[in-house]
Amino acid sequence: MSVSSLTDTRWRSNFRRRLRAWYKRQARDLPWRRSREPYQVWISEIMLQQTQVSTVRPYFQRFIRSFPNIASLAAADEQDVLRHWEGLGYYRRARQLHRAAQQVVAEFGGQLPREPDRLRTLPGIGPYTAGAILSIAFDAREPILEANTTRLLARLLAYRGDVGSAAGQRTLWALAAALLPRKDVGRFNQALMELGSLVCKPRAPACNACPVRTWCGSAAHGLQDQIPKAARKTAYEEIREAAVIIRRRGRVLLRRCGPDERWSGLWDFPRVPLSAGDPAALAGELTRKVHRLTGVIAAEHRHLKTIKHGVTRFRITLECFEAAYVENAASQPHISPQKWLWPKQLPSYPLNSTGRKLAGLVAGHPPPAGQAARGQRTNPRRRAYAP
DNA sequence: AAAGCGGGGCC
DNA sequence: GGCCCAGCTTT
Known part of the structure; x- marks a missing residue:
């Protein structure tokens, strides 16, 4: 033909x-x-x-x-x-x-x-x-x-x-x-x-x-295996990121991805790029970057699991952590909305695929009792400020 | 013309 | 691990 x-x-x-x-x-x-x-x-x-x-x-x-x-x-x-x-x-x-x-x-x-x-x-x-x-x-x-x-x-x-x-x-x-x-x-x-x-x-x-x-x-x-010509070049870039489940008196911190980032409009756990530094400096890097992203200071990071996934041209190794809330020390207002959510609220928020997996961890592993109590001391309950 | 945008199925 | 998928939009 x-x-x-x-x-x-x-x-x-x-x-x-x-x-x-x-x-x-x-x-x-x-x-x-x-x-x-x-x-x-x-x-x-x-x-x-x-x-x-x-x-x-x-x-x-x-x-x-x-x-x-x-x-x-x-x-x-x-x-x-x-x-x-x-x-x-x-x-x-x-x-x-x-x-x-x-x-x-x-x-x-x-x-x-x-x-x-x-x-x-x-x-x-x-x-x-x-x-x-x-x-x-x-x-x-x-x-x-x-x-x-x-x-x-x-x-x-x-x-x-x-x-x-x-x-x-x-x-x-x-x-x-x-x-x-x-x-x-x-x-x-x-x-x-x-x-x-x-x-x-x-x-x-x-x-x-x-x-x-x-x-x-x-x-x-007999050309059916050569046509159409494969013109695909993958050229993936390997990157490391970290996602953190920050717990505060039974609730976890979620943020909505902004218009200029991946998953715009969806919700995700705080997620930051990870430099390939030595493991000893990891906790400090996490605390610093999460603070810059969310205004929230978290500590006592505990590694949960590693998830590998791909998006567009990136192969992402995602290190997933759990951390405890210390204080809210935002130096400037954050454009992207973020919320403290009860685990039972998570299903009603649109999450990306790794966010959904982490949400499963939240539901499956409620925080240890001691952690909630410690959080209460450093952050005594008080009335919400009127806007 | 090329890059950005997701996640899962399949080999 | 790489290729592929009832593409569109922006740069």
Whole structure:
């Protein structure tokens, strides 16, 4: 199959027929396929950005139950929306989705617009998502291009260039557009993705089970393992950080991540970068950095565990500590909100994944009785100051 | 054009 | 341990 054969009408209709027949038999029963309501299509497409189907499945159901329509999402608390996103990653999606719902209410009368240009003005909706919503929900004749179809179409074309380059994107979008049927466009687009996901897989594609192998340039030459060309360079950076559970009379200190840091909008235990100094200086470094971050002085650090995790281009070794509150000695007001929370309150705050793990430790290990008593002496109970 | 943004599945 | 995922936005 080559770009020049795009003008061959008969070829394209045969391709579409084979693909649809396959999809009719093999389509998975996914929650978001049970409704073509624009709102539900929208939610699913945002959740599915860079996120696998199996991961999204339970999130979608809970989200729709809690926010059944655009108006209820627009009226919700951002924290509540984030809580439904907890664990899904790319939390900017949730904040943008929330803002977009408010924009739809304010500017579009509460209905998703059917015009591509207006749909694209909503935060979080780019070329793919707009095409997906318009074709699936409104049966508009709009192409899509994402991970599955990029691989599928590149293999069909035996495209040897970089599929991520501007030229590669132009070529593949053009093919996606040229293949579109006149009607039932959404089902066709989903069939392309499904084929890419179930058959035309990244490794060991099941070419023998492929309904469109006849037209595949890669299968014809045995190139399916080399196309698309892998252009990924990981280049991780190893860093060390520390997170501290600071206990104060039964409660623990949480802070909300600011707009310019990771996990913006989510809550986390106080977390600081750790220099690779000698272990003896660790306690002092922790006390100093946590104080600078939170205004709170904590001591008697006890190491709990080490968690390794990755985010974007960092491999993080996270040293988790427990510490006792000494005093609040903030030299300046802190922009990011922070709160002392009872362990039972933690589940109602949106946390990042390591924060969630530490929250589990808090619940499982209540503070020793002696520590609470010591905290009480150094910090006698008093009335809260009126603001 | 490249970087930032998460977390889990899978080999 | 590295690759991958129904991408979008900012620099």
